[in-house]
Amino acid sequence: MTRDVGAPRVVVGVGGGIAAYKAAELIRRLRSGGAEVTVVPTPAALEFVGAATFEALSGRPVATDVWTEIPAVQHVHTGQHTDLVVIAPATADLMARAATGRADDLLTATLLVTRAPVLMAPAMHTEMWTHPATVDNVATLRRRGTVVLDPAVGRLTGADSGPGRLPDPEHIAALAELLLQRPDALPQDLAGRRVLITAGGTREPLDPVRYLGNRSSGKQGFALALVAAARGAAVTLVAANTSLPTPPAVDVVPVGDARELQAAVQFHLPGSDVVVMAAAVADFRPVDVRGDKIKKTPGTTPDPIALTTNPDILAGLVRDRAGARNPVIVGFAAETGDADGTVLEHGRAKLARKGCDLLVVNPVDAGRAFGTEDNEAVLLGADGSAVEVALTGKHALAARIWDAVTPLLP
Known part of the structure; x- marks a missing residue:
């Protein structure tokens, strides 16, 4: 079978679990x-799952043992000629065999041969995940450079729920794509750190039906959370009006308006090493919120809506931070150029006003940034640095942001 020259080569290892x-x-x-x-x-x-299913989906033959295609020495060829190995589900048994260097089937033999990045997505019962043997095996694999995700929390086999659910394939695929772009994108440099992230867009109610809002989908904030968790952080994600799937091992706190978001940030702030304010927070809210729907009366003009200013949550965080565990604070600025300045000039002015450690400046004109899969930015540091990130996937941008944050940690 001829291969698509230039296409990234991925080995998908599948462990023997219900997932x-x-x-x-x-x-x-x-x-x-x-x-x-x-x-x-x-x-x-x-x-x-039968071999026919995997062959139909991949378009390639499937084997499980080293005795197939012996002249090609298949485990050596497969391990040497791949750009990434993704194992999903990674069962407790499979991780134990990988951690001890076993080579008793084609997959574990391939793992010993390959020098490509390896991404493991565990799935098993909670008691198996938390057993000291599995904990030690995961630590061993991570120490050797394997990216082992924490499992998702949710319904398991039978009536049980808890940590051990396979992460969503959407999230596994996103991290796989990131590793194909940058094999070094997921170091464990946030292990032991607590990260607080906001995402989405706040909605300020006018009446029981209508609200003032914005176009933020929350995708960049969720990407930041997914990548931070994969890099070892304990992540709390305050999400305003999003419908995105929860990243594995991330604690999501749903909120609605700006004041709810502010209260959630203040509640979860203690103990945080990093705060990333990626949410698009409304600058204004109606002074009065109607208890009944504002009616449209033919031939009349609606009453003006009086607005008041919402709290500046980012500036408040900078103003109030103190103590030994002084968090690194990252802000976001969605900017367009105008007669008063360019996107970058507006970004620099905002950094000076807010006083945060890092400001991610996104150009949002011409349909960019909001709701898209790609993003571009300039990372402005309080030290005067400026790092341009050309248009790329939001997970790749998230990795670049964490690259900029980790040197700022004490």
């Missing part, structure tokens, strides 16, 4: 993103 069926969606997403996918299931995985 193996979700690997099908992951394969579809990777192929839709342009990757050439080779599926290497464990023998146990084929008890859950």
